[in-house]
Amino acid sequence: MVFKTPVLIVNFKTYAKATGKKALELAKVAEKVAKELDVEIIVAVQYTDIKLVAESVEIPVYAQHIDPIKPGAHTGHILPEAVKEAGAQGTLLNHSERRLRLDMINEVILRAKEVGLETIVCADKPETSAAVATLKPTAIAIEPPELIGTGISVSRAKPEVITNTVSIIRKIDEKIPILTGAGITYREDVEKALKLGTQGVLVASAIVKAKNWEEKIKELSLPLTLLR
Amino acid sequence: MVFKTPVLIVNFKTYAKATGKKALELAKVAEKVAKELDVEIIVAVQYTDIKLVAESVEIPVYAQHIDPIKPGAHTGHILPEAVKEAGAQGTLLNHSERRLRLDMINEVILRAKEVGLETIVCADKPETSAAVATLKPTAIAIEPPELIGTGISVSRAKPEVITNTVSIIRKIDEKIPILTGAGITYREDVEKALKLGTQGVLVASAIVKAKNWEEKIKELSLPLTLLR
Amino acid sequence: MVFKTPVLIVNFKTYAKATGKKALELAKVAEKVAKELDVEIIVAVQYTDIKLVAESVEIPVYAQHIDPIKPGAHTGHILPEAVKEAGAQGTLLNHSERRLRLDMINEVILRAKEVGLETIVCADKPETSAAVATLKPTAIAIEPPELIGTGISVSRAKPEVITNTVSIIRKIDEKIPILTGAGITYREDVEKALKLGTQGVLVASAIVKAKNWEEKIKELSLPLTLLR
Amino acid sequence: MVFKTPVLIVNFKTYAKATGKKALELAKVAEKVAKELDVEIIVAVQYTDIKLVAESVEIPVYAQHIDPIKPGAHTGHILPEAVKEAGAQGTLLNHSERRLRLDMINEVILRAKEVGLETIVCADKPETSAAVATLKPTAIAIEPPELIGTGISVSRAKPEVITNTVSIIRKIDEKIPILTGAGITYREDVEKALKLGTQGVLVASAIVKAKNWEEKIKELSLPLTLLR
Numbered sequence: 001m002v003f004k005t006p007v008l009i010v011n012f013k014t015y016a017k018a019t020g021k022k023a024l025e026l027a028k029v030a031e032k033v034a035k036e037l038d039v040e041i042i043v044a045v046q047y048t049d050i051k052l053v054a055e056s057v058e059i060p061v062y063a064q065h066i067d068p069i070k071p072g073a074h075t076g077h078i079l080p081e082a083v084k085e086a087g088a089q090g091t092l093l094n095h096s097e098r099r100l101r102l103d104m105i106n107e108v109i110l111r112a113k114e115v116g117l118e119t120i121v122c123a124d125k126p127e128t129s130a131a132v133a134t135l136k137p138t139a140i141a142i143e144p145p146e147l148i149g150t151g152i153s154v155s156r157a158k159p160e161v162i163t164n165t166v167s168i169i170r171k172i173d174e175k176i177p178i179l180t181g182a183g184i185t186y187r188e189d190v191e192k193a194l195k196l197g198t199q200g201v202l203v204a205s206a207i208v209k210a211k212n213w214e215e216k217i218k219e220l221s222l223p224l225t226l227l228r
Numbered sequence: 229m230v231f232k233t234p235v236l237i238v239n240f241k242t243y244a245k246a247t248g249k250k251a252l253e254l255a256k257v258a259e260k261v262a263k264e265l266d267v268e269i270i271v272a273v274q275y276t277d278i279k280l281v282a283e284s285v286e287i288p289v290y291a292q293h294i295d296p297i298k299p300g301a302h303t304g305h306i307l308p309e310a311v312k313e314a315g316a317q318g319t320l321l322n323h324s325e326r327r328l329r330l331d332m333i334n335e336v337i338l339r340a341k342e343v344g345l346e347t348i349v350c351a352d353k354p355e356t357s358a359a360v361a362t363l364k365p366t367a368i369a370i371e372p373p374e375l376i377g378t379g380i381s382v383s384r385a386k387p388e389v390i391t392n393t394v395s396i397i398r399k400i401d402e403k404i405p406i407l408t409g410a411g412i413t414y415r416e417d418v419e420k421a422l423k424l425g426t427q428g429v430l431v432a433s434a435i436v437k438a439k440n441w442e443e444k445i446k447e448l449s450l451p452l453t454l455l456r
Numbered sequence: 457m458v459f460k461t462p463v464l465i466v467n468f469k470t471y472a473k474a475t476g477k478k479a480l481e482l483a484k485v486a487e488k489v490a491k492e493l494d495v496e497i498i499v500a501v502q503y504t505d506i507k508l509v510a511e512s513v514e515i516p517v518y519a520q521h522i523d524p525i526k527p528g529a530h531t532g533h534i535l536p537e538a539v540k541e542a543g544a545q546g547t548l549l550n551h552s553e554r555r556l557r558l559d560m561i562n563e564v565i566l567r568a569k570e571v572g573l574e575t576i577v578c579a580d581k582p583e584t585s586a587a588v589a590t591l592k593p594t595a596i597a598i599e600p601p602e603l604i605g606t607g608i609s610v611s612r613a614k615p616e617v618i619t620n621t622v623s624i625i626r627k628i629d630e631k632i633p634i635l636t637g638a639g640i641t642y643r644e645d646v647e648k649a650l651k652l653g654t655q656g657v658l659v660a661s662a663i664v665k666a667k668n669w670e671e672k673i674k675e676l677s678l679p680l681t682l683l684r
Numbered sequence: 685m686v687f688k689t690p691v692l693i694v695n696f697k698t699y700a701k702a703t704g705k706k707a708l709e710l711a712k713v714a715e716k717v718a719k720e721l722d723v724e725i726i727v728a729v730q731y732t733d734i735k736l737v738a739e740s741v742e743i744p745v746y747a748q749h750i751d752p753i754k755p756g757a758h759t760g761h762i763l764p765e766a767v768k769e770a771g772a773q774g775t776l777l778n779h780s781e782r783r784l785r786l787d788m789i790n791e792v793i794l795r796a797k798e799v800g801l802e803t804i805v806c807a808d809k810p811e812t813s814a815a816v817a818t819l820k821p822t823a824i825a826i827e828p829p830e831l832i833g834t835g836i837s838v839s840r841a842k843p844e845v846i847t848n849t850v851s852i853i854r855k856i857d858e859k860i861p862i863l864t865g866a867g868i869t870y871r872e873d874v875e876k877a878l879k880l881g882t883q884g885v886l887v888a889s890a891i892v893k894a895k896n897w898e899e900k901i902k903e904l905s906l907p908l909t910l911l912r
Contacts, residue, residue, distance in 0.1 A: 011303060013300070013301050013302060013303050014297060014299055014300060014301075014302040014303075014305055014307040014310065015299055015300060015301070016299035016309065019299065019307060019309060019310045019313060020309075020310060020313035020314065021313070044303075046275075046307060046310045047274075047275035047276050047306070047310075048275050048276070048278055048279060048310045048311060048313070048314040049279075049310065049314075050276055051276060051277075051279060051280060052279060063304075064303045064304040065303070065304030069242060071242055071243055071244035071247065072241070072242060072243060073241050073242075073243070073325060073376070073377055073432065073433070074241060074242040074325055075239060075241050075242075075272075075292045075293070075320065075323040075324075075325040075326050075432075076291075076292040076293030076320070076323055076325065076326035077242055077325070077326065078275070079242040079247060079274060081244065081247060081248075082242065082247045082248060082274045082275075082276045082277065083276060085247060085248035085249070085276070086248065086276040086277075092303065092304070094786065095303040095304055096303075097301060097302055097303040097304065097305070098302075098303050098304035098305065099785045099786070099787055099788075100785060100786065101783045101784060101785050101786070102778065102783070102784065102785070102786040102789055102807070102812055102815060102816070103783055103807075103808050103809075103812055104783075105786055106808075106809060106811050106812050106815070123786070123787075124787050124790075125787075125790065127790050127818060127819055127820075128786055128787055128790050128819070130818040131786060131790070131815035131816070131818045131819055132786070132815070133818075134811060134814040134815045134817075134818060134852075134856070135811055135812070135815055136811075148301070149301055168818075172818070172856070204301065204303075205301070322558065327557045327558070327559055327560075328557060328558065329555045329556060329557050329558070330550065330555070330556065330557070330558040330561055330579075330584055330587060330588070331555055331579075331580050331581075331584055332555075333558055334580075334581065334583050334584050334587070351558070351559075352559050352562075353559075353562060355562050355590060355591055355592075356558055356559055356562050356591070358590040359558060359562070359587035359588070359590045359591055360558070360587070361590075362583060362586040362587045362589075362590060362624075362628070363583055363584070363587055364583075396590075400590070400628070467759060469756070469757050469758060469759050470753060470755055470756060470757075470758040470759070470761055470763040470766065471755055471756060471757070472755035472765065475755065475763060475765060475766045475769060476765075476766060476769035476770065477769070500759075502731075502762075502763060502766045503730075503731035503732050503762070503766075504731050504732070504734055504735060504766045504767060504769070504770040505735075505766065505770075506732055507732060507733075507735060507736060508735055519760075520759045520760040521759070521760030525698060527698055527699055527700035527703065528697070528698060528699060529697050529698075529699070529781060529832070529833055529888065529889070530697060530698040530781055531695060531697050531698075531728075531748045531749070531776065531779040531780075531781040531782050531888075532747075532748040532749030532776070532779055532781065532782035533698055533781070533782065534730075534731070535698040535703060535730060537700065537703060537704075538698065538703045538704060538730045538731075538732045538733065539732060541703060541704035541705070541732075542704065542732040542733075548759065548760070551759040551760055552759075553757060553758055553759040553760065553761070554758075554759050554760035554761065604757070605757055660757070660759075661757070
């Protein structure tokens with residue numbers, strides 16, 4: 001099973017508002033909107049919440065990171081098999097808040113494939129997105145770190161970053177889904193991201209911190225309904 | 229609530245045999261022995277298994293690590309609040325497989341106190357154990373990394389490491405529980421560890437890889453019953 | 457040979473104004489003031505400049521970091537023996553811009569002793585300063601990171617951090633020199649640092665960025681002359 | 685100025701036999717062979733030895749790593765400008781003993797270009813070599829880490845790793861020099877490496893630990909003379 005595009009990915013990060021019981025609440029709201037609008041929404045939750053959320057919703061649940069390890073003596077690390085057994089369908093990787101060594105990105109993508117986890121690998125720039133593409137993850141998310149959490153979306157502020165990224169990745173891989181992250185806040189940001197040639201968006205604070213989760217998720221999901 | 233001494237801590241690491249459903253099974257065996265022998269046994273499980281295990285057993289459940297972060301934008305990190313809400317009573321820290329910067333050990337102990345988590349901080353040598361003692365965690369575990377997973381217990385092979393550690397820590401803190409780790413495999417290892425002045429043991433492979441979990445946990449728990 | 461107290465340590469960091477030929481110039485100005493005022497001034501320079509500077513001045517030259525490695529296969533690392541042979545008398549360690557794992561601070565202090573290098577280990581707080589003291593470096597520098605580079609000296613803004621640090625370290629080690637860092641900019645800052653019970657100061661931007669190096673080094677050295 | 689191919693790169697690592705005065709001796713032997721046989725030999729020395737060696741030999745001198753920083757407050761880091769001013773023509777990067785985050789490899793290549801340093805970026809596998817190629821360094825070195833220091837050359841033991849790497853990189857960049865590392869010990873290893881389509885070799889222990897440096901460097905350089 002691979003996630004469908006266009007897609008909205010909600011990164012819960014380690015926000016208090018998206019931890020434990022509240023993570024479950026938020027995931028249920030995302031599921032409700034996904035069903036109502038018939039769009040693909042993925043929730044990327046904390047490790048401790050994967051099982052709880054995955055057992056309670058029918059939309060895909062992701063981890064936010066896994067380590068490139070095999071079962072064994074790795075106290076305190078994130079075992080891909082553990083994340084899988086807890087119910088995750090995939091994982092984010094190399095987010096700007098959890099950057100990885102190049103060799104580890106490669107290893108962890110291979111481990112994820114072995115275990116049956118999808119991988120959405122983040123990158124900060126067109127060049128590094130291309131580098132990621134050569135490693136064949138499930139998808140790539142381009143997130144200029146200077147815009148993360150700002151409310152200024154990359155699709156509005158730096159559309160050329162998106163188009164450059166798409167063009168450079170497409171030379172290496174014609175089909176891999178490309179997602180736009182960083183600062184996505186309004187419906188227009190999502191529309192722009194899709195118009196610029198990407199297949200979805202990665203959103204965190206705009207949704208988690210929204211006063212009305214359902215409204216905000218709907219707002220950001222609507223553009224996805226037009227592309228089916 | 230603080231764990232009682234003498235104590236047996238079972239570190240599940242990321243062993244396949246101690247992941248997910250099997251983690252729960254192992255934790256239940258530990259709980260059974262803890263009740264039968266009336267001894268304190270703590271299980272340190274993977275993040276993804278904390279909730280499952282904590283809801284199903286009455287013995288203390290620990291994480292294997294937490295990050296020195298506050299709620300917020302920390303994709304892929306281990307939020308102390310999340311570990312607490314999932315049901316953990318405390319956490320291991322600075323294990324030889326997950327060493328930390330000195331400033332972070334301090335920060336994370338402070339964060340754990342804020343959140344109400346106990347901290348068992350590992351150290352590799354008498355000197356570093358003393359350093360850890362100045363930071364006032366709940367307990368200190370001395371684990372010479374060269375003996376971890378060898379089946380050669382530090383209490384037999386290097387008793388002077390234990391006695392030096394105890395003596396150097398006691399100058400700084402008269403009461404803090406000191407635990408012996410690394411290579412603990414047989415009843416005699418635990419007896420020796422207690423005789424040398426420590427208040428418990430930290431065990432991983434000897435238990436997780438044992439053919440008969442119950443027998444092995446009983447064997448290693450028996451010496452604890454003599455000290456009450 | 458151990459450096460004398462009171463001492464002024466000038467951290468060249470990786471400032472352009474203190475790199476290569478300019479590092480040599482700045483070191484010569486420091487040497488000039490050290491001789492004129494008969495005070496102890498140490499210059500902590502970049503690795504690439506150690507040999508050049510150490511061959512040209514008679515004041516102690518320090519590295520800014522060394523790695524806890526032995527000679528061998530460690531591409532790109534800082535070998536203590538190499539730093540020693542290049543002419544360094546010692547090294548800074550665990551600066552807020554280059555923090556180390558606790559076990560590595562211990563190892564690297566031991567390696568430095570083997571090789572005959574002095575170690576000035578930085579710490580961010582009273583607690584971590586105490587932890588460092590248990591590891592027996594040559595000296596400890598307390599530098600609250602939030603004041604580094606601000607021009608607001610810790611001795612003025614947070615005198616209690618200094619006095620707490622001194623009191624907590626003195627319980628562990630009666631003699632080890634304690635240095636004050638972070639924001640030291642004016643003569644009064646140095647006077648205060650010495651008055652609060654520390655044996656010297658660690659300064660970077662206030663000197664490196666000064667319009668007149670000689671004047672600024674003299675200003676900050678003068679209080680040292682009163683303590684002999 | 686860019687290094688010529690075919691090329692022999694001698695990585696001095698942090699071997700005692702290749703530190704300080706001995707680094708200079710070894711570099712002079714390399715220079716002697718380079719002149720006698722008219723081949724391109726690069727020496728990658730420790731930071732502390734760059735200036736000494738670069739001033740004394742006419743062959744290119746490389747650093748073993750640089751950090752992706754600009755001049756400023758970066759205590760203990762490796763400033764590209766400092767390495768350049770000391771006389772380096774380029775630097776190794778991402779060696780298996782000093783792996784880097786993907787975003788940092790990109791940043792540091794850009795910084796090196798700004799400063800006028802060449803970059804030879806190591807990679808462990810065909811996939812990661814391709815990823816590196818998208819970042820446009822001066823050259824790429826493929827070094828399966830499991831063979832480094834073994835005396836078993838990758839060109840003999842795993843020729844398909846080399847041919848796969850060449851083929852995958854050539855799809856991305858038709859011209860970039862590709863070097864073979866890991867276990868290169870004998871003349872045949874170099875011949876094989878060149879025959880498999882790479883433009884040079886990266887050697888450390890086979891040369892540094894050789895009883896007779898001149899003989900070994902000649903042995904490994906001879907195949908280069910046949911390709912001009």
